[in-house]
Amino acid sequence: MxxxxxxxxxxxxxxxxxxxxxxxxxxxxxxxxxxxxxxxxxxxxxxxxxxxxxxxxxxxxxxxxxxxxxxxxxxxxxxxxxxxxxxxxxxxxxxxxxxxxxxxxxxxxxxxxxxxxxxxxxxxxxxxxxxxxxxxxxxxxxxxxxxxxxxxxxxxxxxxxxxxxxxxxxxxxxxxxLASGTNHAEEVPHLVAPGWQRLCELGGIPVKKIEKRSLGDVPFLVWRAADGSINVLSNKCSHLAGPMSEGKVYHSSSNPCVECPWHYSRFSMAPRSGPGSGHDPAGCV
Ligand code: FES
Structure with missing residues (x-):
């Protein structure tokens, strides 16, 4: 693509x-x-x-x-x-x-x-x-x-x-x-205040559907699994800042993996694959 x-x-x-x-x-x-x-x-x-x-x-x-x-x-x-x-x-x-x-x-x-x-x-x-x-x-x-x-x-x-x-x-x-090979999600933890942040109402998050939410100008992807657990990732892929919320969700063992739509890097709490080999753009609510 x-x-x-x-x-x-x-x-x-x-x-x-x-x-x-x-x-x-x-x-x-x-x-x-x-x-x-x-x-x-x-x-x-x-x-x-x-x-x-x-x-x-x-x-x-x-x-x-x-x-x-x-x-x-x-x-x-x-x-x-x-x-x-x-x-x-x-x-x-x-x-x-x-x-x-x-x-x-x-x-x-x-x-x-x-x-x-x-x-x-x-x-x-x-x-x-x-x-x-x-x-x-x-x-x-x-x-x-x-x-x-x-x-x-x-x-x-x-x-x-x-x-x-x-x-x-x-x-x-x-x-x-040209920021080739750099982690494009690196700045995310520095753009939000330290500690827990209010991202959205828990009841407003649908099950097994990718949702995009923001903290100020910082976009995040929110995923609610069938068991009710919530994952929040940076919406910017670490490879070239692709829009993660436009990707697909796959299940690898018990962990959901989100696949970036641009070059198909997969990010999860588990090991990932694809050209985005930098840190996982992961956060939590
Ligand atoms: S931008 Fe996500 S894999 Fe390239």
């Missing part, structure tokens, strides 16, 4: 002054000429990674933390160490192990990317392209060294790390400017 486009030209222009190189990123976000390529890539990713259990694992549902930022540490650490150690005589820093260290980040990154909105996906494609170019340069470095050309191999490794730094900058833009 397509997520409505964000009006980023208005929102970001009002946020802060943006200097020249980063203004180009605003252009990248809105480069809809990339959308044909993105559609093909998305189809390919969804075809390759389609089992729900595999997707959940790659989104980081079992540990309750997005997997991509963790997996990235492996390759960044390996690549940075390799370049730092390059001047040490006798070290062989470019190898197939170094290149393979990117694999967990690549697989988890494409899985997360496939569930983003169009502007995030455009920047995400550029991020992936920069990292692919950097990885390729490490491959060139390895090939040069294997043939005894250590000097050019060292230069290729340094160029690889520089290219990956560009990819990292794009990743920072994705996370900090």
């Amino acid at each position: 397509e997520v409505p486009r964000r009006q980023c030209e208005v929102g970001q222009g009002a946020m802060m002054h943006t200097s020249l190189p980063f203004r180009a990123l605003n252009g990248l976000e809105n480069a809809d000429s990339l959308d044909t390529v993105i559609a093909c890539l998305k189809k390919a990713v969804n075809r390759m990674i389609h089992a729900r259990a595999a997707k959940d694992l790659l989104h980081g549902v079992p540990p309750g933390h997005p997997l991509h930022p963790l997996a990235v540490q492996l390759s960044i650490g390996a690549w940075t160490s390799a370049v730092i150690l390059d001047p040490v005589p006798g070290t062989q820093t470019a190898s197939e192990v170094l290149i393979a260290s990117a694999l967990p980040a690549v697989v988890s990154g494409w899985t997360a990317w496939a569930e983003l909105h169009p502007q995030q996906q455009r920047v995400g494609v550029a991020h992936a392209a920069a990292n692919a170019a950097g990885t390729l340069l490490f491959g060139v470095s390895w090939a040069l060294r294997s043939k005894g050309h250590r000097g050019p191999g060292v230069v290729a490794s340094a160029a690889a790390l520089d290219t990956i730094a560009v990819g990292g900058t794009l990743c920072g833009h994705l996370a900090c400017r």
